[in-house]
Amino acid sequence: MIITSDIDLALREQTALIAEGQVFILTDENTRRHCLPIVQQTLQLPEDRILTVAAGEEHKNLQTVELIWQFLVDRGATRHSMLINLGGGVITDMGGFAAATYMRGMQFLNIPTTLLGMVDAAAGGKTGFDFAGMKNQIGLFRMPKETIIHTEFLRTLDPHHILSGFGEMLKHALISSPLELMAISAFDIEQYINRPNDELQTEFEELISRSIDIKNYIVESDPEETGMRQTLNFGHTVGHALEAYALQAGEPLLHGYAVVYGMIAELYLSHLKLGFPERDLQQVISLMKQFYGKYTCPCKSYDQLISLMQHDKKNPSQDQIAFTLLRTVGNYRLGCVCTPEEIKEALDALFNC
Structure with missing residues (x-):
């Protein structure tokens, strides 16, 4: 992975x-509008x-993947x-898949x-890509030839997309160490969004680099998700269900927001099942609520959410949600x-917190 301010040389x-x-x-x-001219x-x-x-x-679906294949042919x-692949996660996920399967694999750069x-x-x-809702x-595992991180692209993002990515950084800190959580909690993300300056930009780039290092260490230790890499799924069982639910309702939810809401529910499950400390639970939830607000979902939709969780790839079987x-x-x-009853209790905690 290349983190650079000189994208010309890297390209x-x-x-x-x-x-x-x-x-x-x-x-x-x-x-195309904001980033392609630079490339x-x-x-x-x-x-x-x-x-x-x-x-x-x-649009992260088979139809779009077919468009990419046809374009290449x-x-x-x-x-x-x-x-x-020049874009956010939807583009790098789909483009990587299309390239990895085209003629049994062509090179791709993210x-x-x-x-x-x-x-x-x-x-x-x-x-x-997404399928069947x-x-x-x-999908498959396939590493790009290289990934180029050009932090100047962050200046093209609106506040919601900054916070979406910040949600995954919070996750990396939570699964890493109290020190990492302390560092990211202390960063003034609100000022960075509203009144950025060079000092904040440098501090944020350092946090981004540390967050990438956390993920890379985990991925290199377990490239095909047979053990340790599953820690990166924290917040995603509930989060992916919320994301799919919102998409089906015609009100798409940004991935990072879904993961934050998922982490709130799964921290509650952590407290319930493993004794995650109450004080830490309240502090983290307070931080998340401050920036991400409250997501609402009626109780009558709980069974639909649980049904979506039952199709999660991480489950040992369809009747067990892990x-x-x-x-x-x-x-x-x-x-x-966790049982459906425990999950519903966690959803109550999420939507009523």
Whole structure:
């Protein structure tokens, strides 16, 4: 992974050995407008080698993946070509999957343009798309040739997308150590969003680098999620269910927000099942509520949410819902099976907190 303020040099180095006419770019409507011009200053690709797809989680589906495949076929891409995925997590997930399966695998380069993409989606080699109303049901593990982090792209984001990525940074801190949680809790994210300055930018870039290091250490220790990597799923069992529920209701929820709400519920389960300290529980929930507000969901939808959780990839079977829970900050336990009654109690705590 390359973290740089000189994206020109990084792009030249990563594309130097690719044959002329064999580099392609995948963007969405947002990154085409805000980020593509920066990349094009270096690459200067003709328009017919750039594919722009609709933005948003609702378009992370097989139909969009087919568009990418057809785009590559129509332009004579080979196994020796390169696809540059320029965008947030939706783009890097789908583009990575399309490239990894095209002609049994072509090279791809990830350039995440959102905070969420930088600290989560573009790292770790997970690729895929949503299917049958559920998150990331189809996918595979495939590492990109490289991931380029250009923090200047953060200046193109609105507050909600900054907070979405910050939610995953909170997760990394919670599964890592009290020291990491203290560092991220002390950062003035509100001032960074509303009144940024060079000092805050430098401090935030350091936190981003530390968050990426946490994920990379875990991924390198367990690349195919057979053990330790499951800690990265903290907050995601409930979070993915909320995300799918919101998408089905036609009111999409940003991934980082869903994960934060999922962590609130799963911290409650951690307290209930493993004795996660009450004081720490209240402090973390207070921090999360301060920036992410309250999410509402009627009790009559609990069974629908639990049904969505039953289809989670991490479950040992469809009639058992498993969670990664915390004994204390940085002290995790994998595969904690919870009953529907316990989950409903946690959902009550989430929606009424």
